[in-house]
Amino acid sequence: MTKSASAEQAEQVEGVEVGEARISIPGMGEEGENLATAHEETEHTHGGLGESTTKAKSGGSRADRTTSLSVADFAVPTGREEEWRFSPLKKLGRVLSDAATQTPVTIKLRKSAEGVTHGELALAQSPRGTVFSAADRAAVVGYSQSAQADHIKVAADTELTEPVFLDITGEASGHRANAHIVLEAEAHSKVVFVLEHRGSADANLNVEVIVRDGADVTVVSLQRWDGDAIHVGQQDAEIGRDAKYKHVSVTLGGEIVRLNSNVRYAAEGGEASMYGLYFADAGQHLEHRSFVDHNSPRNSSNVLYKGALQGQDARTVWVGDVLIRKAAEGTDSYEKNQNLILTDGARADSIPNLEIETGLIEGAGHASSTGRFDENHLFYLMARGIPEKEARQLVVRGFLNEIVQAIGVDSIEDTIHQDLENELEIAGF
Amino acid sequence: MSTLEIKDLHVSIETEQGVKEILKGVTLTINSGEIHAIMGPNGSGKSTLASTIAGHPRYTVTSGTITMDGENVLDMAVDERARAGLFLAMQYPVEVPGVTMTNFLRTAKTAIDGEAPKLRTWAKDVRSAMEKLKIDADFANRNVNEGFSGGEKKRVEILQLELFKPKFAVLDETDSGLDIDALRVVSDGVNRAQESNDMGTLLITHYTRILNYIKPDYVHVFVDGRVAEQGGPELADELEANGYDRFLAPAQA
8 A cells, every 4th residue: 555645635525535645556546457467476487397377367357257046147168268268178068067966965064063053945045045146157057956055054153163064075976966055154153164075076066155244254175086076166255244254275186176266245344365275186177266356345355376286287277356346445455376386297377367446445466476396495405404305395385384374273284284295295206 | 533525526517508617627625623715706616616515406527526534425415415414505595485494494404413303402502593693583483595685594504504513514605795794693603613513614705804704724716617726824815915816817818
């Protein structure tokens, strides 16, 4: 945030600064962004090891994207669409068809807790569909093919000290499974939901998170699928007044995982943090898209996704959309994606899109970097006696640790550390 | 007592213009407890010698030997050299994102000693070494060299020197970029390590300034990839007075 250096008293109308001396940020007019990019790290690609692309802006405005709960509004994608151009559509056809569940995934609440209820919601039964609105073909068919949704509700003022685990298990590889989960945290409740995906399926799973006023909600979505699982999903949240929402996506398993994590605000004073960690091995396609819709004033958001890639045709995609609408004065927003390419043959795409329709904001920035494992890091650590394998582990663990720590639940952090060790073993690190 | 012996060392690097020979027959013997200063103009190969001793992959030894107490150093991987007791304080220490100083120091110490240091004494050792080098305690929680100033990076190199207790240390232009206070702090650290570990030191520098604080037993003048002249501390005084012109003149003729 920069303030005018002028000594003149700022003009004010009802306590709000107006006129030339008001708060602004460099490169911004009230009409929106004047610069192609705000401050950002430069992208690195180092000779021949892996490929990557970064682009600051693409396609039309995110505000113009169709959202709907009607299948008729979304044609089957061809691959030319902005939102599908990186995705392996041939294989994803299995989860894009308007098809019923063959073998359902089981969804189990691991442990009951006081103040937590597990019920069901039919298609048009509120609050189902009040926050969720499908933004692509996958989400809309998943939604409409889930006749009953699982509804986990945390009562007002309940503060849970233990996470609420939902075990979501694919029971039949190659079998279509649709599901919809509604997580509702009533006013001033505090809860950590952990959605742990295991097994295998052609899974089309949507999640709707309702964060009422003053609530503090963390959703950790762990993708620990078997190697042949397909998972598409849209995880939408709406954040109430003065509420906090943290979403952490950890994707390690599965053949194709494509997750959209979206956030918008019901009022003011909301805080959103969205984290992601992914580790792609040979042949895996892991795609994460985040969208922060600053649709109302004085909310904040921070997005940080980090990924590591190793092996032939390991593929990751991150697309981070942030839209600061005209009404969203006083917004503070930042998004960043970093990728570490460990071997030849892997490819990471990283696309931050920042659209700003008002200059009256606290801050907005985006950054993206994709680099290969740096031989200079290795030399420095080895020159201190640390063996090569341990040095590589130290760097990769160090790189990803920022996200693991953000989860804030020790038991989960420990198991993720173990998973990362196993991932590193795969490439012989 | 240990001996680091460099014999007729030839080293090349690959450049875009092809292979280029940088060291053209270097012979040096360093014993425990001795301080050898290597001085010379820019581009004379001083840093190449330092990096080659540490085993940097960019440098290819085409002939000659490096041995430590008879063991062939050139056969050892980079980490093996460090564990055998060689330490390189780098001219440009690398930033390692995501790895905290605390974690790094403990991991390296464990690797070098072959066993984890005792938790309580180790923490105390680190703290007191940091204090002596006037490194803020907060640095322990920061990532290795990340966002450190040039002077801070050099202090952290010497911190490692004091904690890892090598048999031989190669200090590659540790004095460059240091103001006079930092130079004194860093020199004191080197002298402490020298005294307490009976270390052999190869001090590479462009300037004589650091030799006011670290007293060399021998001075070697490096020109065009060779030792052009060697002598005692008085040679440094002569360089201080006359510069390197005397050595460069024949090359220009």
